[in-house]
Structure formats: C-alpha cells, structure tokens
Amino acid sequence: MGIVFDIKEFAVHDGPGIRTTVFLKGCPLRCAWCHNPEGFSPEPQVMTGPAGTRTVGQTYSSDELAARLNQLAEVLQANEGGVTFSGGEPLLQAGFVAEVIDRLDHLHVLLDTCGHASEQDFRLVVSRSDLVFYDLKLMNPVEHRRWTGADNTKILRNLDVLSGMDVPFVVRVPLVPGVTDTDENVAAVAERIRGLPGLRRVDLLPYNKGAGGKYKACGMDFRPSYDESAKPRVNPAPFEGAGIEVHVR
Numbered sequence: 001m002g003i004v005f006d007i008k009e010f011a012v013h014d015g016p017g018i019r020t021t022v023f024l025k026g027c028p029l030r031c032a033w034c035h036n037p038e039g040f041s042p043e044p045q046v047m048t049g050p051a052g053t054r055t056v057g058q059t060y061s062s063d064e065l066a067a068r069l070n071q072l073a074e075v076l077q078a079n080e081g082g083v084t085f086s087g088g089e090p091l092l093q094a095g096f097v098a099e100v101i102d103r104l105d106h107l108h109v110l111l112d113t114c115g116h117a118s119e120q121d122f123r124l125v126v127s128r129s130d131l132v133f134y135d136l137k138l139m140n141p142v143e144h145r146r147w148t149g150a151d152n153t154k155i156l157r158n159l160d161v162l163s164g165m166d167v168p169f170v171v172r173v174p175l176v177p178g179v180t181d182t183d184e185n186v187a188a189v190a191e192r193i194r195g196l197p198g199l200r201r202v203d204l205l206p207y208n209k210g211a212g213g214k215y216k217a218c219g220m221d222f223r224p225s226y227d228e229s230a231k232p233r234v235n236p237a238p239f240e241g242a243g244i245e246v247h248v249r
C-alpha cells in the first residue's frame with residue numbers, strides 16, 4: 001500500500017509529452033522554500049481552506065494505482081508522455097513505487113527526486129525509470145542542513161550512483177534568492193556535475209513567490225528567513241562553461 005496526496009492528469013510541465021503526475025506523500029527534507037507542505041508528512045492530514053475542510057492523503061494498493069494510471073495509457077503514449085512520480089519524495093515509498101511501475105502498461109516513467117534516500121531504495125526505483133529529474137540545492141553540507149534539515153551526503157552519493165546506472169537524468173536547481181542562487185553555489189553545482197555520464201541538461205528554477213500559499217491551510221507557519229521579494233539571480237554561465245545545456249524554467 002502507498003499514500004498519495006494528489007494525482008494530476010494531462011500535466012505538460014512534469015517531463016516529456018503529456019503526463020500523469022503522482023504526488024507521493026512524505027518527504028525526509030524540510031526545504032524552507034517548499035510549496036507543497038501537504039507533502040511533508042507521510043500520514044493523511046486535514047487541510048482547511050475557504051471551501052471547507054478536507055483530508056489529504058489517499059491510500060492505494062499498487063494494483064489500484066497502476067490500474068488508474070493505465071486507464072490513460074493510450075493518450076499518454078500517443079502524446080509521447082507517460083507517468084511522473086513526484087512528491088513529497090517518492091523514494092520514501094520506494095517499494096510501493098517499484099510495484100506500481102512493474103504494473104504499468106509500458107508507460108514512460110520519470111522519477112522526480114531529491115535524492116535523499118538509501119542507495120538500495122534509490123537503485124530499486126531508478127532501475128525501473130526512463131528518466132530522472134534530480135534536485136541539487138546546495139553544495140555546502142552545513143548550508144544544506146540549515147535550509148533543508150539534512151546534509152547532502154546521501155544526495156551526492158546517490159548522484160554518483162545515478163551517473164553509473166545508464167539512466168538519463170536532468171539536474172534541477174531551485175534558485176532561491178540569497179540561498180541557492182549565489183555565484184559560489186551555482187559554480188559548485190556546475191563543477192560537481194561536469195562530465196557526469198547520463199547528464200542531459202540542467203534546469204534552473206527561479207523561486208516562485210507563491211511558495212507559502214498552502215501552509216496556513218495545513219496549520220503551519222510560513223516565515224522564510226530569506227528575502228522573498230528579492231529577484232533570484234539567474235546565472236547559467238558556470239554550466240555553459242562546463243559544456244552543459246541549460247534551460248531556465
């Protein structure tokens with residue numbers, strides 16, 4: 001069994017083609033800029049908004065979820081799309097995600113992960129995926145812990161595992177003003193990923209000011225200690241200098 005907090009059909013920004021995106025509940029990190037706080041806890045939770053109260057987090061068996069995803073298989077395949085597993089962090093439910101993938105009708109699978117997982121769980125799902133979106137936030141381990149709640153040891157180790165697995169991947173860097181968008185951090189990311197086998201490109205994701213929108217509904221405070229009103233610095237030069245294709249999203 002697994003727990004899911006949303007399923008988005010006909011998504012066009014979560015990978016190639018038209019996709020169904022599954023948001024798995026639970027995340028080991030607590031990024032200060034996260035805009036999906038309902039994905040933090042691995043348990044169902046109540047959200048309260050203008051339209052009333054609802055419980056977020058639906059339990060599925062792998063058969064049930066795969067059956068739902070397979071309903072759209074023809075449309076997804078005709079539009080060169082597939083299924084994206086996102087979250088939260090899908091690898092927190094790695095066994096469940098692997099079981100779902102094994103039941104899909106030959107659909108393209110994209111894993112969208114922060115990489116903070118055991119190597120065993122990481123290999124279990126990546127080996128079943130066609131493409132990986134891999135988040136890299138901060139290269140400095142102390143800063144990484146300060147802003148996400150955990151250091152980046154597992155993330156950097158799994159990056160090396162990923163580059164040895166013959167599965168193409170895209171590195172995604174959220175550009176948070178004064179936190180991740182510094183020249184020092186961006187240059188360190190470019191240096192770390194330069195020449196990695198399997199790397200297709202880098203996506204730079206400028207900070208979205210609406211990040212705090214759902215916290216109140218979840219009964220949480222959103223008080224970021226970075227300057228939300230500042231414009232993130234978008235500097236693709238270190239990646240271009242390292243011969244890496246860059247997209248700004």
Ligand code: SF4
Nearest residue numbers: 027029031034088114
């Ligand atoms: S890894 Fe993603 S889902 Fe988890 S806290 Fe960070 S931004 Fe949110």
